[in-house]
Amino acid sequence: MTLTGNVLTPGQPDADIAIVGAGIVGVACALQLARQGRRVLLVDRQAPGHGASFGNAGHLATEQVFPIADLSILKRLPSMLMDPMGPLRLDWKYLPRALPWFTRLLLNLRAAPFQRSVAGIRTLNEGSLGAWQRLLGSIERSQLLKQDGSLLVFERPESRPALEALQARLQQQAVPVQSWSAQAVQQAAPQLSRQIQGGLFFPATGHFLDPYQVVCELFDAALKLGVRFVQQEVHTGQVHAGGVTLSSAQGALTARQVLIACGAHSARLTAALTGKQVPLDTERGYHLMLPNEHQRLPFAVTSLERKFIMTPMTEGLRLAGTVEFAGLERPPSMQRAWQLHRLSQGLFERDLDATGATPWMGFRPSLADSLPVIDQVCEGRVLLAFGHQHLGLTQAAVTAEWLGRLVQGEPQAHLAAYRLDRF
Structure with missing residues (x-):
């Protein structure tokens, strides 16, 4: 089968590489692979960029080198079950399904696996800013990324020791960080409250003016290089001698290789093609977009105590954050988004x-170990790039570069931490 527009016609395999997932990771990989001369078919049940890539915080979070949880999660578990508006919430109805994942998460908080996770996240993040500069520069859209740093502020004097401890931990990981006084915060962001005591400034970070536009610009560039897109939901697939066949309600798609890059929806297809069950769960995140707030902040600002981020964008100010464990099926609790304004x-x-x-x-x-899967398995027929947790936008460009080298057969010893067989 080949594809003309969105119409399938009989013929040879649809593509050299079929990419399942048209979010920021999948689209960045599609552009990279097309530049390497591959015939690429992009497949998604939604239009490109309409999943998590549409509404993320827009923060290039290179400073976030620690796993998604630490041992304090044990103390917070009772409140997670009781407070529907807390920054970290677990739907008690989802608890039985979440328990295996949480068990793995807790096991990964032991010293050795925790440090492996930190090293893996840091390695990806250290290459992220440069990769984004190269990627956006290559499509002449560098202006979509503001490389002006970000700020973590605190309001209560008793929070200062925690902030200083965090700064020390970040410095141990070679994360560029500066301690700012209350006066420095006011000078840089004068509309913030004068009750703010100070904060940490991260100079090697930035923010995207419109995360969805970034996906669209990369998608348009990919189309110009011959990447084709079909809007279908892939249900399952099969690896065979000739490559891979993907199945959807609209029929079969064939390719010599497949790349699974469909984010939180990747587990089922990975199991079908590789036989491997991955401990993938979804942290449901919320945002509230304020269209009348365009001049409040010069860069992204996070509150230490309130645990959410505010990012200035073309369309206004985006308030984002909170973590909710409730799976893929339950409807959203939009009051959690509105809670961001109250915060x-x-x-x-x-x-x-x-x-x-x-x-x-x-x-x-x-x-469960806070690291993505970036790998090539099944004798090279199945490629994997998913599980980037809160850092999908941050790590998308560097993931695409790494995957491109993997497909070309270049030695990639540094990818050992992200292999599928670690589970």
């Missing part, structure tokens, strides 16, 4: 305007 109250000299605000929820694909 912002008191962080500014004048409260934010929520007139016309729009809420959103998406699925962060998180593996």
Whole structure:
């Protein structure tokens, strides 16, 4: 089968590589592989960029080198079950299904696996900013990324020791970080509350002015190189001597290789093609977009105590954060998105305007060790790039570069930490 537009016609295999997933990781990989001369077919049940890539915080979070949880999660578990509006929530109805994943998560908090996770996250993050500069520069869209740092602020004097401890841990991991006084915060972001005591500034970070536009620009560039897109939901697949066959309600798609890059939806297809069950779960994240707030912040600002981030974008100010474990099927709890506006109250000299605000929820694909899978298995027929947890946007460009080298057969010893067979 080959593809013309969105119409399938009889013929040879549809592509050299079929990529399942048209989020930021899948689209970046599609562009990379097309530049390497591959015939690429991109497949997704939604239009490109309409999953988690549409509504993420827009923060290039190279400073976030620690796993998604630490041992304090044990202390927070009771409140997670009781507080529907807390920053970390577990739907008690989902608890039986989540227990195996949480058990693996806790086992990975032991010293040795925890340090392996830190090293793996740091390695990806250290290459992320440069990879994004190269990728956006290659399509002449460098202006979509503001490389102006980000700020973590604190409000209570008793929070200072925790902030100083975090700074020390980050410095041990060679993360560029500066301690800012309250005066420095006010000078850089004068609309923030004068109750803020200070913070940590991360100069090697930045933010995207419109994460969805980034996906669209990369997708358009990929189309110009011959990448084809079909909107179908892939249900299962089969690896065979000639490559891979993917099955959907609209029929079969064939390719010499397949790349699984469909984020939180990757586990089922990975199991079907490789026989491997991966400990993948979804951290449901929310945002609230404020269209009337364009001049409040010069860069992304996170609150240490309130545990959410505010990112200035072309369309306004995006408030994002919270973690909810409730799986892929349960409907969103949009009051959690509106809770972000309530959390912002008191962080500014004048409260934010929520007139016309729009809420959103998406699925962060998180593996129990906080590392993605980036690998090539089944005698090279199955490629994998999923599970980037909170860092999908941050790590997409460097993942695409690494995957491109993997496909070309270049030695990739540094990918050992991200292999599928670690599970």
